[in-house]
Amino acid sequence: MxxxxxxxxxxxxxxxxxxxxxxxxxxxxxxxxxxxxxxxxxxxxxxxxxxxxxxxxxxxxxxxxxxxxxxxxxxxxxxxxxxxxxxxxxxxxxxxxxxxxxxxxxxxxxxxxxxxxxxxxxxxxxxxxxxxxxxxxxxxxxxxxxxxxxxxxxxxxxxxxxxxxxxxxxxxxxxxxxxxxxxxxxxxxxNGYGHNLYLAKNDKNEPVPLDPVKDSDLWKVDLKGMGPNLASEKAEVEHPTRAKHCFAVQVLTEEIEKNPNDPDTPKSAEHLNNIKGFFDNNEQHLGSIYCASGYTHRTANDGRLDWALIKPTGAGVARIGKNPLPTRADWHKKWYITSKPRARGVLKQPPNRSLRSIPNGDPIFKLGTTTGATGGVFSWLKPKVNFAEDAHVQAYMDARHRPYLSNEFLYIGYPNPAEHWLAKKGDSGSVVFDTDGRAVGLLSRGHMAQQAASSPPYITPPHRGCL
Structure with a gap:
């Protein structure tokens, strides 16, 4: 049938x-x-x-x-x-x-x-x-x-x-x-409700970054980098708090105007004057760019370079920090008992070897702004990553580097129940160091792989010699 x-x-x-x-x-x-x-x-x-x-x-x-x-x-x-x-x-x-x-x-x-x-x-x-x-x-x-x-x-x-x-x-x-x-x-x-239909842009606030104008100084630095003697006027770098500053000023001003007789109003007014003074006195200025890698430079193994050195200005040496490594007690507080680094004191110069020469699975560490001291292992797995923030220069790269991808080393965390995150937002730029306290690269994160629940941390070499 x-x-x-x-x-x-x-x-x-x-x-x-x-x-x-x-x-x-x-x-x-x-x-x-x-x-x-x-x-x-x-x-x-x-x-x-x-x-x-x-x-x-x-x-x-x-x-x-x-x-x-x-x-x-x-x-x-x-x-x-x-x-x-x-x-x-x-x-x-x-x-x-x-x-x-x-x-x-x-x-x-x-x-x-x-x-x-x-x-x-x-x-x-x-x-x-x-x-x-x-x-x-x-x-x-x-x-x-x-x-x-x-x-x-x-x-x-x-x-x-x-x-x-x-x-x-x-x-x-x-x-x-x-x-x-x-x-x-x-x-x-x-539109009838009128909520969130305007962007407050005042008090020196510039919250929306745009691609630099083609052939401008910033565009040229993104393309080729900058050496100590390549620019007559160095670009100024400032504290990244403008958007939060604008929001805080707006909220505090409204609170003071609505509650003039509140017992906490004098403290709020004092705090408002302090945060206004931070920018009015130009204390947000950190310094000027001394040199930078640019986005188009690559290591011999197609690893992307992305770093800049800042020369502090303003309040003098007090603005120059140190590079102390976490103490033994710092690692113990985070349950790194046997997996902590041997090194103590301050961060050391990079070793005379490339990233590739580090054995697969060797312990490496970082001290981040958000998550503090964390440890993990170095991985030879090298995903090809397409970073969106430097897409405006990809058309001007050497043709052999296209499509515009970067080979990045992975930083894999220990299965530590007390430390659920190896790196979070704000940790990018942290120096990654080995068990002897020698800097081996810079941490970057924020690139979300397809279908992934979180963004993995990558290790970017600090110079062309680190493959």
Missing amino acids: FCCGSPDVSDFERRKRARYRDTEHSSSDSSDAGAFLISNVKFRVGAPPPQPLPVFNGWSTACTLVQEALGTSLQGQAEIIAKAEGVEPLSVELVGRFVTESDSCRPTILIVAKWSEASPPIWEKIVRNTKKFVDLSTRDGDLEDIVISVEMIAEELTLTKNPLTVYISVDYESEESKWPPVVGEIQQLL
């Missing part, structure tokens, strides 16, 4: 297919490669229609073939097309776009730009013309079978730190073209 009809599709398979589908198209056009569809929704335009967010950036064999054949000509022309329409791109990259648990990684010219209410027709024209140029450039030769997508996305969809947001989770089958009316009603409702 035979039965005809559609086979049953499990709910898992349905969701999987929906995850891998493309977004709906809103228009179409044709190029030397044939017809192509275009998706145009708020904050995002793509040809062919891209997959539903979240989509991640990676690299593939196809990306390598495109880069070897065309260099950066596609990115350069995409930028020219965007500027001709009055749009200044924040970045234009060749990347492999993929979704989790998918085997496909689509080579894509990804354009990130500022979004406005007038963007939809302009962005569609940019994507349309860029797609035609891409297809024309890959019409013949080894690239004719490679479909290169063009995607233009708003900066809001690329940020890792966003403002307070109403988050609505929908099925992957939900059509993005139907979202704007819903979002508009929610925004109208929020």
Whole structure:
């Protein structure tokens, strides 16, 4: 007995297919490669229609073939097309776009730009013309079978730190073209409440860091680094408390105005004057940059360098700290009984050997701002890490270093029940030292691996000789 009809599709398979589908198209056009569809929704335009967010950036064999054949000509022309329409791109990259648990990684010219209410027709024209140029450039030769997508996305969809947001989770089958009316009603409702709709920016406060302007002094330092004699005027560095300072001043001022007769008001007023005086007297100035590594320098094993030396100014030698190592009692308080370092006294110079020469599993230690003294083991496992904060210089690196990845050594913590965290936010920049108290590298964290619950600590070599 035979039965005809559609086979049953499990709910898992349905969701999987929906995850891998493309977004709906809103228009179409044709190029030397044939017809192509275009998706145009708020904050995002793509040809062919891209997959539903979240989509991640990676690299593939196809990306390598495109880069070897065309260099950066596609990115350069995409930028020219965007500027001709009055749009200044924040970045234009060749990347492999993929979704989790998918085997496909689509080579894509990804354009990130500022979004406005007038963007939809302009962005569609940019994507349309860029797609035609891409297809024309890959019409013949080894690239004719490679479909290169063009995607233009708003900066809001690329940020890792966003403002307070109403988050609505929908099925992957939900059509993005139907979202704007819903979002508009929610925004109208929020506007009626008037909460959190302004950014207080005063009292010398600059809480939102931006990429440096191209060819500015800061941009040049990010690119090539800085030596002691390379700059006539050294950049000043200050205490990183402006945002908290602004918030504290605002809160204390409101409390004093609302409760003038409160017994604690005089103390609050005194505290308010103290924190205002901290900045009014320029006590926030720490010093000037003496020299810095820059982001594009690499060790011989493609390890990224990221350090700077500060020459303190202001209150003199009192502002220059020391490098005392934790005492035996400090380690015992944290239950490092047998795994503490042998060294006492102060931190020593780096050893005359590379990081690679440290035996796998050797104990190493750090003294961090947040978690204090912690110990772990050195690991030869070397993940390739894409650090977002230096993406603005990646297009100017030596081609052999692309894609822009850094080989980092891992710092693995002991299974210590009294110490659940090896490093937390604020510990980046801590000197990592061996059991003899010799500095072997700098700790960095904050990069979240895919599907990971926390960010692992990495060890970055202090100079090119540390491989």
